[in-house]
Amino acid sequence: xxxxxxxxxxxxxxxxxxxxxxxxxxxxxxxxxxxxxxxxxxxxxxxxxxxxxxxxxxxxxxxxxxxxxxxxxxxxxxxxxxxxxxxxxxxxxxxxxxxxxxxxxxxxxxxxxxxxxxxxxxxxxxxxxxxxxxxxxxxxxxxxxxxxxxxxxxxxxxxxxxxxxxxxxxxxxxxxxxxxxxxxxxxxxxxxxxxxxxxxxxxxxxxxxxxxxxxxxxxxxxxxxxxxxxxxxxxxxxxxxxxxxxxxxxxxxxxxxxxxxxxxxxxxxxxxxxxxxxxxxxxxxxxxxxxxxxxxxxxxxxxxxxxxxxxxxxxxxxxxxxxxxxxxxxxxxxxxxxxxxxxxxxxxxxxxxxxxxxxxxxxxxxxxxxxxxxxxxxxxxxxxxxxxxxxxxxxxxxxxxxxxxxxxxxxxxxxxxxxxxxxxxxxxxxxxxxxxxxxxxxxxxxxxxxxxxxxxxxxxxxxxxxxxxxxxxxxxxxxxxxxxxxxxxxxxxxxxxxxxxxxxxxxxxxxxxxxxxxxxxxxxxxxxxxxxxxxxxxxxxxxxxxxxxxxxxxxxxxxxxxxxxxxxxxxxxxxxxxxxxxxxxxxxxxxxxxxxxxxxxxxxxxxxxxxxxxxxxxxxxxxxxxxxxxxxxxxxxxxxxxxxxxxxxxxxxxxxxxxxxxxxxxxxxxxxxxxxxxxxxxxxxxxxxxxxxxxxxxxxxxxxxxxxxxxxxxxxxxxxxxxxxxxxxxxxxxxxxxxxxxxxxxxxxxxxxxxxxxxxxxxxxxxxxxxxxxxxxxxxxxxxxxxxxxxxxxxxxxxxxxxxxxxxxxxxxxxxxxxxxxxxxxxxxxxxxxxxxxxxxxxxxx
Numbered sequence: 001x002x003x004x005x006x007x008x009x010x011x012x013x014x015x016x017x018x019x020x021x022x023x024x025x026x027x028x029x030x031x032x033x034x035x036x037x038x039x040x041x042x043x044x045x046x047x048x049x050x051x052x053x054x055x056x057x058x059x060x061x062x063x064x065x066x067x068x069x070x071x072x073x074x075x076x077x078x079x080x081x082x083x084x085x086x087x088x089x090x091x092x093x094x095x096x097x098x099x100x101x102x103x104x105x106x107x108x109x110x111x112x113x114x115x116x117x118x119x120x121x122x123x124x125x126x127x128x129x130x131x132x133x134x135x136x137x138x139x140x141x142x143x144x145x146x147x148x149x150x151x152x153x154x155x156x157x158x159x160x161x162x163x164x165x166x167x168x169x170x171x172x173x174x175x176x177x178x179x180x181x182x183x184x185x186x187x188x189x190x191x192x193x194x195x196x197x198x199x200x201x202x203x204x205x206x207x208x209x210x211x212x213x214x215x216x217x218x219x220x221x222x223x224x225x226x227x228x229x230x231x232x233x234x235x236x237x238x239x240x241x242x243x244x245x246x247x248x249x250x251x252x253x254x255x256x257x258x259x260x261x262x263x264x265x266x267x268x269x270x271x272x273x274x275x276x277x278x279x280x281x282x283x284x285x286x287x288x289x290x291x292x293x294x295x296x297x298x299x300x301x302x303x304x305x306x307x308x309x310x311x312x313x314x315x316x317x318x319x320x321x322x323x324x325x326x327x328x329x330x331x332x333x334x335x336x337x338x339x340x341x342x343x344x345x346x347x348x349x350x351x352x353x354x355x356x357x358x359x360x361x362x363x364x365x366x367x368x369x370x371x372x373x374x375x376x377x378x379x380x381x382x383x384x385x386x387x388x389x390x391x392x393x394x395x396x397x398x399x400x401x402x403x404x405x406x407x408x409x410x411x412x413x414x415x416x417x418x419x420x421x422x423x424x425x426x427x428x429x430x431x432x433x434x435x436x437x438x439x440x441x442x443x444x445x446x447x448x449x450x451x452x453x454x455x456x457x458x459x460x461x462x463x464x465x466x467x468x469x470x471x472x473x474x475x476x477x478x479x480x481x482x483x484x485x486x487x488x489x490x491x492x493x494x495x496x497x498x499x500x501x502x503x504x505x506x507x508x509x510x511x512x513x514x515x516x517x518x519x520x521x522x523x524x525x526x527x528x529x530x531x532x533x534x535x536x537x538x539x540x541x542x543x544x545x546x547x548x549x550x551x552x553x554x555x556x557x558x559x560x561x562x563x564x565x566x567x568x569x570x571x572x573x574x575x576x577x578x579x580x581x582x583x584x585x586x587x588x589x590x591x592x593x594x595x596x597x598x599x600x601x602x603x604x605x606x607x608x609x610x611x612x613x614x615x616x617x618x619x620x621x622x623x624x625x626x627x628x629x630x631x632x633x634x635x636x637x638x639x640x641x642x643x644x645x646x647x648x649x650x651x652x653x654x655x656x657x658x659x660x661x662x663x664x665x666x667x668x669x670x671x672x673x674x675x676x677x678x679x680x681x682x683x684x685x686x687x688x689x690x691x692x693x694x695x696x697x698x699x700x701x702x703x704x705x706x707x708x709x710x711x712x713x714x715x716x717x718x719x720x721x722x723x724x725x726x727x728x729x730x731x732x733x734x735x736x737x738x739x740x741x742x743x744x745x746x747x748x749x750x751x752x753x754x755x756x757x758x759x760x761x762x763x764x765x766x767x768x769x770x771x772x773x774x775x776x777x778x779x780x781x782x783x784x785x786x787x788x789x790x791x792x793x794x795x796x797x798x799x800x801x802x803x804x805x806x807x808x809x810x811x812x813x814x815x816x817x818x819x820x821x822x823x824x825x826x827x828x829x830x831x832x833x834x835x836x837x838x839x840x841x842x843x844x845x846x
Contacts (some may be wrong), residue, residue, distance in 0.1 A: 018739035019319060022286040023132025023375065024333075025327040025732040026279030027367050030332025032341060033271050034363025038775045039342075040357040045250035049188035053097070053217030054225045055232060057087065057243050058252045063567050063632055065578035065660035072259035072580075074565050076101075076121075076668040077636035078212035079241060081204075087216060090231050092224030097130040098213035102202035103539025103669050103696065104191040106150065106158045107167040107175050113537035113698040114158040118254065120539035120669050123170055125198035131217040132186040138162050142194040149182040151189035167697070170201045172543045172671050175697050188253075208665045215252055256666060259565075260351040270437075273727065276370070277444055278729060281500065283371075283737040284378040285493045286743075287319055293717035315383035316376050316448065323375045331364045337728075344724055413453025417787070420445035424791035427798035431651065432616050435798065436515040439507040443507030443756025446787035447500035454492030459485055476764050479755075480771035490744060491776060497740060498823065499787065501733040502815050505726060506788045510805040511795060512722050515651070517806035518799035522597075522652025529557075529593040529676035529704040531689055540671025545699070549675055554685025554694055560672035561585065564663055566656055567632035570621045578632075584653050585613040585667075586612075587660040593676040593704075596657070597648030601625040605644040606659040610747075613643055613657070614650025633658075633666040651799075676704055734822060741826035745769070748840055749834045751761030753842035762835045769831045770824065777823040781816055 050056055059077030062070040081098055088096040106114040113627060116122045126141045126149065139162035142148055146298050148168060150160070160166055162183050167175040168191060184192065203209050220228045225245055232243040251261075295298065301311060338357055346353040424442035427435035450457070463485050484491055486524035533549060535541050541560070549558045562585035569578045586594070588606045596603060596612065603612050611631070613623050623629050627643050641662060647653070664670065678834030693699040793803040800806060834842070 017622070018286045018736070018743040019283070019322050019425070020326040021739045022279075022283045023323045023371060024330040026283055026374075027327050027330025027333045027371055028337055029275045029279060029728070029732065030367045030370060031331045031363050033268050033275055033336040034366050035338035035359065036264050036373055037268035037272075037359055038342065038360060038362055039338075039356075040261045040268060042360075043261060043264075043356055044247040044539045045253060045352060047247075047249040048253045049066050049128075049186070049190070049285060050131050050215075050217060050249045052135075053131045053249065054220040055218040055229045055245055055754050056215055056249045056252050057083065057218070057232060057236065057241055058215040059636070060240055060242050061251070061255050061636075063578070063580075063636055065569070066576070068578060069265065069742065070262075071567055071578065072262040073634055073636050074255055074259045074665060074668075076214055076255045078209065078214060079216060081211045081213050083241075084213065084216055086235070087218060087232060090228060090235075090307075092221045092228045092231075093218050094221055095130055095219040095588075097127050097217045097219075099128045099131060099215050099217060100125060100173045100198060100202050100204055101190075101214050103671060104168060104170045104193075104201075105538050106154060106160075106191065107697045109399060111697050113169070114154055115537060116154060116190070117188070118539075119256065119431070119537055121724055122539070123198065123201065124190050124192055125195040126192050126197050128217075129184060129186075129189065129192065130219065132184070132189060135184055135186040135189070137182050137184050139180070142192065142197070144194055145197045145200075146178060147181040147194065148178040149184055149189075149192040150169075150180060151187070151191075152183055152185040153187070154191065155180070155183045165261050166792065169542060169698060171203065171669075172538075172540055174542060174544075253839065258439075260355055263351060264345075267721075274440075274444065275442075275729070277448070278500070278504070278733065280374050280447060282497065282733065283374050284381070284496050286740055287375070287378040288382045288493055288735060293487050308604045309801070310661070312380045312383050316379040319375045320372065323371060327368055331367055334363070334367065334805055335359065341724070344721065348501045348721065351723065365836060383400075408469075410453045410456040413449045413451070413456075416449030416452060417446050418449075420787075421790055424794050427795050430620070431518075431798055432655070436511045436795065439511045439795045440504070440508040442791045443503040443788055444500070446791075447496065447503045447784075450499055450783055450787060451492070451496035457783070458492045458495060458627065458779065461485075461775075475760070477641055477760040479764075479768045480775065484772060484775050491772075494737075494741060494744060494776055494823075495780045495783065497733070497737050498777065498819050499784040501730060501737065502781060502784035502819060503787050504733070505730055505815055506784070506812070507791055508726050509811060510792055510807040513807035514795055514799050514805040519651045520735060521800065522649040524705050526597060526649045526652055527593075527676070527705045528595055529678040530681070530791075531679065531686065532674050532702055532704040533677060533689070533693060534565045534674035534700050534702075535698040536700065539842035540669045540673060541675060542696065542698070545696070546672065546675055548692060548696075549677055549689070552688045553598035554679045554682055554688055555677055556680055557678040558675050559587050559590045559593045560660065560674070560677050561590070561594075562663070562667070562673040562837060563654070564658065564667055565634040566658065568621070568656070569616075569632065570623075581656065582654045583656040583658050585658050585663045588822050590676075594653070594676050595649075596645075596653055599646050599648055601643070601645030603645045603647075603657070606657070608661050609639060609641045609811055610644045610659045610662065610733050611641045611656055612645035612647055614655045615646055615648055616650055617655045618643070618646045632657075633663070635666045637666055660816060734818070736827045738822055741823065742830045745827050745830040746834065749842045752831070752834055753837075753839035756835075756839040765835065766828070766831055769827050773823045773827040774820075776827075777820045781819060782825075798806075 057079060059079055061073045061077060064070045079098075084096050084098040087093060101121035101476050102123040103120050105116060105119045108114055129135055129137070137149075139149065148166070150158070150166075155161060158166060160180050162180055164180045166180055169175045170191075170193070195846075199205050204212060218228060218232070229243050229245050236243060249565050274334055301314070306314075342351070342357050345351045347354070412420055420442045423445065425439035429435070461484070533541070533545065535545075546558060546560055549555060564583050564585060565580055566583040567578055567580045569576060571577070586603065586606055588604050590606070591603055598612075599615060601612070606612060611629065615627075618624050621629070623643050625643055625646055629643060630638065630642050631641055632638050639662065645657075647657075677689060679689070690701055693701040755765055756762070792805045796805040797803050
């Protein structure tokens with residue numbers, strides 16, 4: 001069977017190239033997505049400053065809902081300090097270090113903050129140098145509260161060395177003078193204080209963090225690492241703490257590391273659905289064109305005794321042979337594409353630049369299995385009709401198409417289009433990211449429905465065009481319209497693929513830009529403050545900043561604002577669902593600087609264990625005013641909070657707002673991230689605030705609502721990532737479309753030869769094919785616009801209050817030109833090639 005399949009393939013090279021390109025592109029996309037998913041599970045950050053510890057003990061930075069994937073906790077969980085002494089007595093342990101981290105930054109001689117990689121956790125006690133590997137110390141350990149050591153990178157940036165004097169802002173305290181006792185040449189060592197001083201500055205002597213450390217590092221005797229790790233895990237069983245070794249240590253350097261890996265899993269999960277839909281559709285349509293050109297061969301085989309099962313097996317074998325040749329380069333390029341995509345994510349700040357990809361054969365195996373399954377099903381489906389027909393009927397129909405399109409197929413397509421239309425209504429009921437996503441999915445489902453109902457549509461369009469051109473039209477025009485109607489199945493495959501490219505780009509792009517515009521609109525409308533004061537280089541605002549701002553002349557209102565992550569656990573259809581999301585932290589007097597669009601309740605009651613929620617959350621989770629909800633804070637602490645307000649502007653300010661009291665003690669630094677300031681609007685007030693910021697090292701004053709056009713220059717990283725995905729998928733679709741059109745046109749050599757033998761000139765044939773290309777492009781564009789119009793109109797109405805989306809106005813004309821040029825070039829070039837062969841030779845070769 002494989003030998004026969006190979007022999008048949010040798011005579012249909014053009015059509016099978018289209019199949020090979022579809023498989024190759026699909027393999028690239030699926031493999032790349034698989035590498036991202038695997039990296040989210042297996043990749044780890046370098047151990048950095050923990051490289052010198054053989055075993056690291058820390059709290060589990062993941063929330064593990066039953067029956068679902070773990071959710072990363074971005075806020076640091078602490079470890080009891082008493083455990084340091086307990087673990088030091090284990091056999092094989094040579095040294096035990098309890099590490100604490102807190103915000104710290106150096107101020108240079110000109111009053112500027114020296115930048116560090118992570119100022120929120122740059123401060124440590126001197127004992128944490130025991131966690132470093134291959135450290136070189138120039139100087140002595142800090143001897144008291146007036147000395148500090150710094151790493152070599154920070155010392156170089158500040159222009160200091162051992163013995164110099166520096167000022168340091170530590171954990172929100174005013175800048176104080178210190179003597180540099182040592183410079184430590186080790187990456188990530190940070191700013192090192194005497195251990196007693198570090199305890200006092202970090203708030204570990206009393207209060208909620210008393211008698212805690214961030215993590216514990218253990219140095220073990222040579223060869224004892226695994227035994228010590230096993231003993232530690234036994235001792236920690238049931239405490240919620242974990243002991244890690246090897247590459248896993250890197251995930252504990254920063255609590256946000258797990259969040260970045262989880263993002264890769266979520267990104268791969270969101271991509272996988274749309275990639276599988278598109279690649280499956282493209283491969284199926286390419287195989288349909290390829291096998292459509294072999295219907296005569298398959299019909300003749302039926303006539304000489306081949307069974308239906310043998311026909312389908314032959315079609316599947318041929319497709320598998322072609323796919324096998326395309327899979328190898330496709331998988332290889334997929335690994336390269338994943339590396340480029342990781343670089344894009346790192347460049348946009350979505351993941352740490354140090355986070356590597358995890359490579360293994362698993363994505364390749366998954367790609368091969370998925371592609372083989374898709375190819376087998378598509379090939380057998382394409383050959384199904386010919387294999388099931390009586391031999392004589394199959395031969396008779398091999399040079400034409402069925403007279404009437406399948407009613408079952410047409411009805412199925414209409415049902416899918418209706419389902420897509422119903423799905424596009426979701427944004428009206430859910431003004432969320434999920435609602436915007438439904439728009440792009442609805443567009444793709446509509447294009448799939450068009451592919452099913454396409455033959456009936458194309459036949460109808462062709463019939464209408466034929467009636468209009470029956471009298472008075474030129475011969476090429478009449479022939480083009482007749483061909484468009486008679487070969488509805490062939491033309492429908494081309495029209496639907498072109499339409500899918502347009503629908504996909506329009507709905508996916510405008511969903512992103514409309515969501516971005518609605519978010520900007522919510523934020524701009526709801527922000528009453530004119531100025532924002534922050535201290536990004538200090539890891540948080542210093543103490544006393546809020547009071548100083550409120551005393552500044554011209555200030556009418558000021559309130560601290562921060563963000564964190566919360567996990568909402570609720571019931572949906574009888575099952576417990578856990579969903580993580582960003583939450584804003586506000587005090588009860590935030591109404592002076594923000595207008596959340598409160599519909600019910602009062603954010604002035606945001607004190608104690610209280611929250612405010614968006615309208616969508618209140619409706620979907622039965623969380624109205626007065627209800628108590630179960631939340632898990634960013635450090636894993638479960639709380640029961642009372643809902644005191646419901647607001648409209650959830651896109652701009654998040655679906656949940658935590659009271660400042662509720663979030664206190666549950667963020668990594670416990671410092672305010674910024675202060676929003678509403679002034680009397682005078683220039684003098686702004687000048688006074690600028691003077692305040694200049695008088696305190698590290699403070700930055702900027703507009704609370706920076707000018708934003710809503711264009712791509714203001715797009716957040718996730719929008720750029722989605723646009724990059726759109727470009728990659730569009731290129732794949734256009735290449736597949738081009739190959740399919742070339743193959744479909746090349747298969748018409750006999751038809752063109754017959755026309756020439758009947759007196760039609762090459763010029764008339766070229767004119768006929770150009771008119772067919774024009775009708776094909778026009779039909780594809782018209783149907784694509786119709787399929788996109790309803791989802792995009794509903795999206796705009798729901799998010800912006802108008803029946804059209806936000807986005808670049810040049811996108812639609814650019815798509816129209818691209819589709820039209822693609823259709824004309826990929827039909828014109830193979831037509832000219834076919835006309836170079838004499839009619840007799842073309843008929844004889846068939």
